[in-house]
Amino acid sequence: MGEYDGKPADAVQVRVWDRPLRLFHWALVICLAGSWITGDQGMMEWHERFGLTALALVVFRLIWGFVGGEFARFSSFVRGPGAVIGYLRETLAGRHPEYPGHNPLGALAVLALLLLVGTQAVLGLFANDDILYEGPLYHLVGSSLSGTLTGLHHQIFDILLIAVIVHVVAVIVYMLFLGDDLILPMITGLKRMPTKDAPSGVRRTPWWVALAILVVCAAGAYGITLLA
Numbered sequence: 001m002g003e004y005d006g007k008p009a010d011a012v013q014v015r016v017w018d019r020p021l022r023l024f025h026w027a028l029v030i031c032l033a034g035s036w037i038t039g040d041q042g043m044m045e046w047h048e049r050f051g052l053t054a055l056a057l058v059v060f061r062l063i064w065g066f067v068g069g070e071f072a073r074f075s076s077f078v079r080g081p082g083a084v085i086g087y088l089r090e091t092l093a094g095r096h097p098e099y100p101g102h103n104p105l106g107a108l109a110v111l112a113l114l115l116l117v118g119t120q121a122v123l124g125l126f127a128n129d130d131i132l133y134e135g136p137l138y139h140l141v142g143s144s145l146s147g148t149l150t151g152l153h154h155q156i157f158d159i160l161l162i163a164v165i166v167h168v169v170a171v172i173v174y175m176l177f178l179g180d181d182l183i184l185p186m187i188t189g190l191k192r193m194p195t196k197d198a199p200s201g202v203r204r205t206p207w208w209v210a211l212a213i214l215v216v217c218a219a220g221a222y223g224i225t226l227l228a
């Protein structure tokens, strides 16, 4: 809880991350770990399953960013460069402002991670392993271009790995140096905030909307395999 030293009654629990967003996050972590291991081991059938699931999750998240709960929406956390610089200045001056949702700097990380995972998964569709496996959309690009895209699939993975390490280190820095535990809210959905900073009401979207979007995204990902 930061440097907040008011009476406990001055703090409230705010439901910041809705359940679909939390499930999305931890499922994505599992899919990336699964993609890494299976890619490394050449288990391409499972690599495709984990990778396509990651793709479906990212598309789901992009849609949820427009129709999901209050703090899942891009409009609630994506800010211009001015806000990012202002946030950095305040934090470095020892006045770390706490946000109910993503802070302006974290918002950039969110977009970068989504972009990298999405790009990585799309490249995989066109990749091949030089042995037996061809991605489901390999036939659209042919052997030579597929080779190039496979090279990119390897390179983007290295960038993605660095981004994930930065992401996790940042979360740990917030916990250790800014006294701001972001991990528990990503598990429980609840963030403890000073009453004066807490939003008065948090708009929610019913769970079945998330389920419907997810079903469409999963069907789309499965549909891609039928194009092979």
Ligand code: HEM
Pocket (backbone or CB within 6 Å): 032, 035, 036, 039, 040, 041, 047, 048, 050, 051, 052, 054, 055, 117, 118, 120, 121, 122, 123, 124, 125, 126, 127, 128, 129, 130, 133, 134, 135, 136, 150, 153, 154, 157
């Ligand atoms: C975000 C999800 C994905 C991640 C993180 C990922 C990661 C990786 C990594 C790390 C490798 C290199 C393995 C190695 O050589 O040691 C790899 C290889 C490969 N991936 Fe993915 N991948 C993803 C999605 C996909 C998808 C959706 C497909 C196809 C449907 C795919 C197809 C391939 C192929 C064909 C290779 C073999 C390349 C080669 O042997 O040179 N990937 N992937």
Ligand code: HEM
Pocket (backbone or CB within 6 Å): 021, 024, 025, 028, 029, 032, 033, 061, 072, 101, 102, 103, 106, 110, 113, 114, 117, 164, 167, 168, 171, 182, 183, 184, 186
């Ligand atoms: C493959 C690895 C990971 C990826 C791709 C990833 C990706 C993301 C993304 C896209 C978000 C934004 C959430 C959203 O608005 O949808 C996020 C947030 C978050 N992630 Fe991860 N994540 C990874 C691993 C982890 C791990 C291992 C931890 C725990 C130590 C973690 C902790 C968090 C936390 C606490 C937030 C919320 C940050 C905030 O309050 O602004 N992530 N992550």
